[in-house]
Amino acid sequence: MxxxxxxxxxxxxxxxxxxxxxxxxxxxxxxxxxxxxxxxxxxxxxxxxxxxxxxxxxxxxxxxxxxxxxxxxxxxxxxxxxxxxxxxxxxxxxxxxxxxxxxxxxxxxxxxxxxxxxxxxxxxxxxxxxxxxxxxxxxxxxxxxxxxxxxxxxxxxxxxxxxxxxxxxxxxxxxGTTTAPSEDDMALTKEQDEKLTYLHWKIQRLYDNLGMLAWRRKADDGREMSQIVGAIDARVQALETTGLTDAQMNRIADLVADKLAHRLAE
Structure with a gap:
C-alpha cells in the first residue's frame, strides 16, 4: 500500500x-x-x-x-x-x-x-x-x-x-524534456502524405460503420463491432509501413484511440 x-x-x-x-x-x-x-x-x-x-x-x-x-x-x-x-x-x-x-x-x-x-x-x-x-x-x-x-x-x-x-x-x-514533436519530426514526404490520406479515408469509413452499429444496438452488433475494430487496427498497423517516426506513430495512435472511444460510446 x-x-x-x-x-x-x-x-x-x-x-x-x-x-x-x-x-x-x-x-x-x-x-x-x-x-x-x-x-x-x-x-x-x-x-x-x-x-x-x-x-x-x-x-x-x-x-x-x-x-x-x-x-x-x-x-x-x-x-x-x-x-x-x-x-x-x-x-x-x-x-x-x-x-x-x-x-x-x-x-x-x-x-x-x-x-x-x-x-x-x-x-x-x-x-x-x-x-x-x-x-x-x-x-x-x-x-x-x-x-x-x-x-x-x-x-x-x-x-x-x-x-x-x-x-x-x-x-x-x-x-527535463517535453513531449511536443518538432516541426521537422512531424514533416511528411509526398509519398507518406498520399498513403496517410488513403488510410485516413479507409479508417473514417470504418468509424462510420462502427457508429451505425452502436446506434442500431442489434443483438449481433458485438461480433460485427469486433470485426470492424479489428479492421481499424489492421489499418493502423499499416501505418508502420509508411516509414513514420515513433513520435508521428504515437501521435496518430493517440488520435485513433480517442476517436474510437467516442464511437464506441455513442
Missing part, C-alpha cells in the same frame, strides 16, 4: 483493507461534475456510493488520498483491476456540474506533481495510454473500457489541457 506524501490521508474503510491489491500501470484523470472540496469528495465516497477513486482534488489544487495506490479503486470500470493484477490509479477533480470548465492553474500544478510521483514511485511510463490496457497516462473518456456506459468526463476543455499542458508538464518535470 503506497501513500502520496503531498496528499492529505483520508483513508476509506472498509475499502482500503478489503479490496484486492493491484500493480499500478496507469493514471486516469476524472472530473466529478461537482464543485466539491477533497473533503466533500471523501464524504461522498464514504456515505453515498460503493465507488471510489484513489485521490480527490479541490479547486485550490490540494489533494487527498482515500486508498493506497497499490489497492484497487473502482472509478475506472475494466481498468480498476485486470486478471493479471495490473490496474489504474484514479483521481476525481472538482469541476462545475456539467464538467465543462477547465482545470484551474492550481489543479494543473497538483496533477503534474502527482503524475511525476506516480512515474517515480510506480514506474508508470511517460506516454498517453495507446489502448485500454496500455500502461501510461489518460483521462476517463479516452478508452471505452474505462467507463460502463460511455462518458464525456473530464470534459472537452480538460481533455485539451491534458494533451497540451498536464501530460507535457508531467514529462517535463520528470525528465
Amino acid at each position: 503506497a501513500w502520496y506524501p503531498a496528499a492529505r490521508k483520508m483513508e476509506l474503510q472498509p475499502e482500503s483493507d478489503s479490496q484486492p491489491a493491484i500493480r499500478p500501470t496507469q493514471f486516469i484523470l476524472h472530473s466529478i461534475a461537482a464543485p466539491w472540496t477533497k473533503e466533500r469528495i471523501f464524504e461522498y465516497w464514504r456515505d453515498s456510493t460503493n465507488l471510489e477513486s484513489h485521490f480527490g482534488q479541490s479547486y485550490d489544487g490540494s489533494i487527498a488520498q482515500f486508498i493506497g495506490t497499490e489497492t484497487r479503486a473502482d472509478a475506472n470500470y475494466l481498468a480498476n483491476r485486470r486478471p493479471d493484477g495490473t490496474g489504474a490509479v484514479s483521481i476525481e477533480t472538482a469541476s462545475n456540474l456539467q464538467h465543462t470548465d477547465p482545470w484551474t492553474p492550481e489543479q494543473i500544478e497538483g496533477l503534474i506533481r502527482l503524475g511525476v510521483w506516480l512515474h517515480q514511485h510506480h514506474g508508470i511510463p511517460l506516454r498517453i495510454c495507446r489502448s485500454a490496457d496500455d500502461p501510461g497516462y489518460g483521462y476517463h473518456r479516452l478508452h471505452a473500457a474505462w467507463s460502463t456506459g460511455g462518458t464525456a468526463c473530464p470534459g472537452d476543455a480538460r481533455v485539451q489541457q491534458f494533451r497540451d499542458v498536464v501530460f507535457p508538464g508531467i514529462v517535463a518535470a520528470a525528465t
